[in-house]
Amino acid sequence: MVVTDRVLMGPGPCNPYPEATAGLTRPMLGHLDPEFLALLDETCENLRTVWGTANALTLPVSGTGSAGMEAAFVNTVGPGDVVVVGVNGLFGERMCDVAGRCGAEVVRVDAPWGQPLDPEAVLSAHPAPKVIALVHAETSTGVRNDVAAVAAGKGDALVLADCVTSLGGIPVAIDDWDVDLAYSGTQKCLGVSPGLAPFTLGPRAWERRIPTPQSWYLDLGMIGAYTSGTARKYHHTAPIAMITSLHAALGALLDEGLQGSWDRHAECGAALQDGLEKLGFELWAAAGYRLPQLTTVLVPDGVDDAAVRRALLTRYGIEIGGGVGPWAGKVWRIGCMGHTARLRNVTLLLAALSETLSR
Numbered sequence: 498m499v500v501t502d503r504v505l506m507g508p509g510p511c512n513p514y515p516e517a518t519a520g521l522t523r524p525m526l527g528h529l530d531p532e533f534l535a536l537l538d539e540t541c542e543n544l545r546t547v548w549g550t551a552n553a554l555t556l557p558v559s560g561t562g563s564a565g566m567e568a569a570f571v572n573t574v575g576p577g578d579v580v581v582v583g584v585n586g587l588f589g590e591r592m593c594d595v596a597g598r599c600g601a602e603v604v605r606v607d608a609p610w611g612q613p614l615d616p617e618a619v620l621s622a623h624p625a626p627k628v629i630a631l632v633h634a635e636t637s638t639g640v641r642n643d644v645a646a647v648a649a650g651k652g653d654a655l656v657l658a659d660c661v662t663s664l665g666g667i668p669v670a671i672d673d674w675d676v677d678l679a680y681s682g683t684q685k686c687l688g689v690s691p692g693l694a695p696f697t698l699g700p701r702a703w704e705r706r707i708p709t710p711q712s713w714y715l716d717l718g719m720i721g722a723y724t725s726g727t728a729r730k731y732h733h734t735a736p737i738a739m740i741t742s743l744h745a746a747l748g749a750l751l752d753e754g755l756q757g758s759w760d761r762h763a764e765c766g767a768a769l770q771d772g773l774e775k776l777g778f779e780l781w782a783a784a785g786y787r788l789p790q791l792t793t794v795l796v797p798d799g800v801d802d803a804a805v806r807r808a809l810l811t812r813y814g815i816e817i818g819g820g821v822g823p824w825a826g827k828v829w830r831i832g833c834m835g836h837t838a839r840l841r842n843v844t845l846l847l848a849a850l851s852e853t854l855s856r
């Protein structure tokens with residue numbers, strides 16, 4: 498097998514932190530070994546810090562980011578419940594699909610792809626929804642949605658936020674913003690391989706949860722017991738290597754400091770967006786709502802999307818992402834997440850892109 502190094506500048510996965518990779522190769526512990534249980538407790542505690550929450554139910558769900566999405570909906574939404582979903586990209590669409598399968602009455606609030614949601618429109622879409630759901634960082638478009646503004650006006654509703662691409666890369670403050678439940682994924686700005694969904698759920702959502710969710714595996718009552726200190730009960734075999742890897746990456750992240758990580762992502766995003774504009778590219782996401790960790794540009798007229806991305810990959814070992822849904826072939830999505838968010842990668846990509854386009 499040929500092992501090839503890549504600079505992973507797509508929408509995910511990013512390059513894992515070296516600490517995360519080292520975590521994967523530690524000797525295996527049993528899933529009930531006291532040393533592993535201590536490591537799991539510390540992982541949950543560090544996740545609380547990263548989420549900005551005191552929520553007891555904060556843990557890594559076994560599965561990718563979408564498992565976090567599924568867990569969020571099946572534990573709070575049952576047949577006939579009204580769920581308002583803000584949709585301005587692929588992951589908002591996916592939320593509608595998941596909520597619909599729970600039997601929800603889904604009330605969509607759309608904004609054009611590339612534009613942010615209007616918090617007022619989301620809040621006035623229904624007089625009494627059970628849940629208001631939105632994506633904080635839309636990876637399909639590079640747009641940030643204002644979760645804090647929606648949570649501030651939620652009234653009696655629960656606010657459910659997708660933070661897969663935001664956590665670790667831009668500020669997320671679950672308790673300060675009063676978000677009721679949220680999930681993330683390990684392969685975006687947390688700098689770990691794909692495979693876990695960091696999750697948090699607060700007391701309001703706990704009180705109003707579905708007592709017996711249709712999913713056995715994602716029933717948070719049972720998963721919570723599996724991660725909770727002395728009351729711990731076997732639920733499923735923890736993905737030990739992944740949790741060890743996440744534990745190591747969270748250690749690296751907290752050593753740098755959350756603010757340090759946010760600043761580094763901001764600096765790389767600004768350098769990339771500035772550099773792309775200097776090369777003549779038009780940024781796609783609305784100004785003022787651009788994610789530093791995921792930059793989107795329009796593919797210039799006459800440029801072959803697939804050929805350029807192939808050349809970047811084969812000549813320079815750099816992966817960038819194409820557009821999805823209605824924007825396939827029309828935009829590029831360039832990630833600067835986790836360990837990939839380094840100025841050296843920005844400079845390399847800008848040079849490689851300009852060289853590729855001038856050939």
Ligand SMILES: *Cc1c(COP(=O)(O)O)cnc(C)c1O
Nearest residue numbers: 561562563588634636661662682
């Ligand atoms: C990547 C992503 C997901 C899905 O995560 P998977 O790990 O691919 O299952 C969900 N929401 C957003 C915003 C994402 O970027």
